[in-house]
Amino acid sequence: MQNSEACHTMDEGEILNAGKTAYPLFHAVLYGDRVSTAKFSKRLSCAIKHLPLRVVFHYEYDTQKSLDAGVRKDPTLVLDGKIFFEGLVAAEAITEAFETLLESV
Numbered sequence: 001m002q003n004s005e006a007c008h009t010m011d012e013g014e015i016l017n018a019g020k021t022a023y024p025l026f027h028a029v030l031y032g033d034r035v036s037t038a039k040f041s042k043r044l045s046c047a048i049k050h051l052p053l054r055v056v057f058h059y060e061y062d063t064q065k066s067l068d069a070g071v072r073k074d075p076t077l078v079l080d081g082k083i084f085f086e087g088l089v090a091a092e093a094i095t096e097a098f099e100t101l102l103e104s105v
Contacts, residue, residue, distance in 0.1 A: 007046035009038045010057040016045055017054045024105050025054045027081075031066040032074030034059075040075040040088055047094035053102060055079075 010016065017023055028044075030037040037059055048055070060066060069078060077085040084097070 007042055007049070010041040010045055012059055013056065015054050015056045016049060020052070020054060023052050023054045024102075025056065026079055027058070028055050028084075029058045029060055029069075029078045031060045031069065031071040031076045031078065034061060036075040036088065037061070040077065040085075043088070043091050044077070044094055047091040048098045051095070051098055051102065053098065 015025070030040055032040070041057065041059075044055075060069075066076070070083060071078070071086075073086040075088060076083060079101075085094070
């Protein structure tokens with residue numbers, strides 16, 4: 001496991017902010033090739049590690065499974081079963097989207 005305080009590519013099954021059990025837990029699946037999902041994962045961990053939330057990470061590299069899930073662009077982040085981001089989004093946009101999500105929780 002990586003240090004949750006540092007920006008890093010998340011490991012399969014890793015939970016960002018795992019020790020903060022009072023925070024809501026979101027389930028994320030990153031679809032795409034290994035390079036694009038690794039880049040997105042690192043950007044995501046940097047952008048949201050300071051927010052009051054936990055995210056468990058999974059990766060899906062299978063093209064057919066991606067298509068079956070409605071994914072059309074690499075990388076795509078599916079959060080709790082819904083497409084949340086498509087493409088390599090800027091860190092600022094990631095932070096803003098998660099802040100907005102947290103307002104509705």
